[in-house]
Amino acid sequence: MDQNSEKLLAKGNEALAMAAIDSGCLLYFGYPITPQNDIPEYLSKHLPALGGEFIQAESEIASINLLLGASATGARAMTSSSSPGISLMQEGISYMAGSELPGLIVNVSRSGPGLGGISPSQGDYFQATRGGGHGDYRMIVLAPSSVQEMYDLTCLAFNLSDKYRNPAMILADALIGQMKEPLIRRKCGKMDLPPKDWALTGAQGRKPNRLKSLYLQDGELSEHNWKLHQKYEQMKKEEVRCESFLTDDARLIVSAFGSMARVSKTSVELAREEGLKVGLLRPITLFPFPEKALYELAQRVKLFLTVELNTGQMVEDVKLSTDRDAQVYFYGRPPGSLPSPEEVLEEIKKVYGIEHSA
Amino acid sequence: MELAFKRPECLIDIPFHFCPGCHHGIAHRLVAEAIDYFKIRERTIGVASVGCSVFMYDYFNVDVLEAPHGRASAVASGVKRARKDRIVFTYQGDGDLAAIGIAEGIHTANRGENITILFANNGIYGMTGGQMAPTTLLGQKTSTSPYGRDFTYDGYPIRMAEMLATLEGSAFVARVAVNNPSNLMKAKKAIRKAFQMQIEEMGFSFVEVLLACPTNWGMTALEANRRVEEEMIPYFPLGILKERKMADYL
Numbered sequence: 001m002d003q004n005s006e007k008l009l010a011k012g013n014e015a016l017a018m019a020a021i022d023s024g025c026l027l028y029f030g031y032p033i034t035p036q037n038d039i040p041e042y043l044s045k046h047l048p049a050l051g052g053e054f055i056q057a058e059s060e061i062a063s064i065n066l067l068l069g070a071s072a073t074g075a076r077a078m079t080s081s082s083s084p085g086i087s088l089m090q091e092g093i094s095y096m097a098g099s100e101l102p103g104l105i106v107n108v109s110r111s112g113p114g115l116g117g118i119s120p121s122q123g124d125y126f127q128a129t130r131g132g133g134h135g136d137y138r139m140i141v142l143a144p145s146s147v148q149e150m151y152d153l154t155c156l157a158f159n160l161s162d163k164y165r166n167p168a169m170i171l172a173d174a175l176i177g178q179m180k181e182p183l184i185r186r187k188c189g190k191m192d193l194p195p196k197d198w199a200l201t202g203a204q205g206r207k208p209n210r211l212k213s214l215y216l217q218d219g220e221l222s223e224h225n226w227k228l229h230q231k232y233e234q235m236k237k238e239e240v241r242c243e244s245f246l247t248d249d250a251r252l253i254v255s256a257f258g259s260m261a262r263v264s265k266t267s268v269e270l271a272r273e274e275g276l277k278v279g280l281l282r283p284i285t286l287f288p289f290p291e292k293a294l295y296e297l298a299q300r301v302k303l304f305l306t307v308e309l310n311t312g313q314m315v316e317d318v319k320l321s322t323d324r325d326a327q328v329y330f331y332g333r334p335p336g337s338l339p340s341p342e343e344v345l346e347e348i349k350k351v352y353g354i355e356h357s358a
Numbered sequence: 359m360e361l362a363f364k365r366p367e368c369l370i371d372i373p374f375h376f377c378p379g380c381h382h383g384i385a386h387r388l389v390a391e392a393i394d395y396f397k398i399r400e401r402t403i404g405v406a407s408v409g410c411s412v413f414m415y416d417y418f419n420v421d422v423l424e425a426p427h428g429r430a431s432a433v434a435s436g437v438k439r440a441r442k443d444r445i446v447f448t449y450q451g452d453g454d455l456a457a458i459g460i461a462e463g464i465h466t467a468n469r470g471e472n473i474t475i476l477f478a479n480n481g482i483y484g485m486t487g488g489q490m491a492p493t494t495l496l497g498q499k500t501s502t503s504p505y506g507r508d509f510t511y512d513g514y515p516i517r518m519a520e521m522l523a524t525l526e527g528s529a530f531v532a533r534v535a536v537n538n539p540s541n542l543m544k545a546k547k548a549i550r551k552a553f554q555m556q557i558e559e560m561g562f563s564f565v566e567v568l569l570a571c572p573t574n575w576g577m578t579a580l581e582a583n584r585r586v587e588e589e590m591i592p593y594f595p596l597g598i599l600k601e602r603k604m605a606d607y608l
Contacts (some may be wrong), residue, residue: 069425
């Protein structure tokens, strides 16, 4: 390990907060909600000493708008919350996307609908990957599956957000946020980023900058939407990240993300021990979604099993990606009970058996 | 010969879109004059709200950010926390600040954010076509209070300046009008003072400006101007409600 790295035992939420600081994000705005309170607690302790700003806002609505304002100056800034709070932020996220503002939004999601509960859930997949608020836009969405990834993907999220001038989201849940694991805290990787010449810093020696999402002139808004669309297309070309695990000879591919991928990976290992040719395709970027990787797999693998902590959301993207070249099955667990690796294995066997009997 | 009167440097030389007799243009000019006076144009960031005031970026020759409806004070707080050496102001109407954005407004004042809010109170939703506002007077007919505002259904008009003046975080709170030269001069002074408070890092400053909206009040410009004097000022009294001295700040 080099001098810039440090090995720690950390909670996922703390790892994320450390990555924010290591990414140069010294501005945090948020409102308390379980199960992500370790993030504001860590940052309220550490940001002031670093010359940063921490505001416990009056609501998630204020939090996202404080973020919008801070990001508009070109500074790195973030907010974090959990599902009901993220719902309240949707208006602001839409404005950020429309005004092309970067910024990190963390959703350590909980279960819904409504007040739901605090148990792990992946019920916010649609909200995260379809934009979530009004209008035709997307966020960059990264789904960590370990404490180390809470750190690494947060670093990446800040970079991608700046690169594309687009809000980015970390979508985790209580399992990843609250779990303690070894963490290697290495300096966040630098990326070549365009200068923020759009930032509002005061019009000194230049024309005033404007950051807005209102376009009323004939054709203007249509052009703006096409411009945003081009960005999302570029993300699809350049930013897809996924993990392929034992897929080379697989006859069945399990697809799962985040906490559920963590459980499913063990199930795949158990299946292998029993001689079943099963692999795992884990989307790390939920938007852009690994469509191509799934499509290519579907040219030789005919069985897919999507496992989610909900009643079926990402499975729609798996079906779209495999484009009817494969049979896509679904195993879902609504919030309240996390399946064991053995339970997922049983589902794998059922689907695997379908192929044998066919 | 010295030029006695000119367009403020901070105001772009294009015609306002505001209706004839509307007071927004006067209020805009007073803000621009204050920015010119302190020579802070190149380090000022404006935050536009939603309503007739949204086109602020077309008129002010400063960096401008557009906030979602009601959120201008939270957005401005974010700007200021990121760039403490910049001068940050919002220009918000009564729907924006006193209805949908009242929580953000109160908490921004309570945190003592070192920003300036210009609150344009004309007692009606201008941009959307004359609906009832939180500051619509009792008995006043609007497109959504066709029988006149009735407190048993609609509650009472909110006095924002008085409410914000009770908060410890507020450094300067004033209410002004621009309906006659005397009030205009006081308004000019108050707006200038508000920016001065921010420059001196005294904390949150707030100026409520009573404005006429002849179009949505269904009046001529002159009638609307008279209504400010006869109906609005009696309910929304003018004056400085709070002015923090350096002594009580320290």
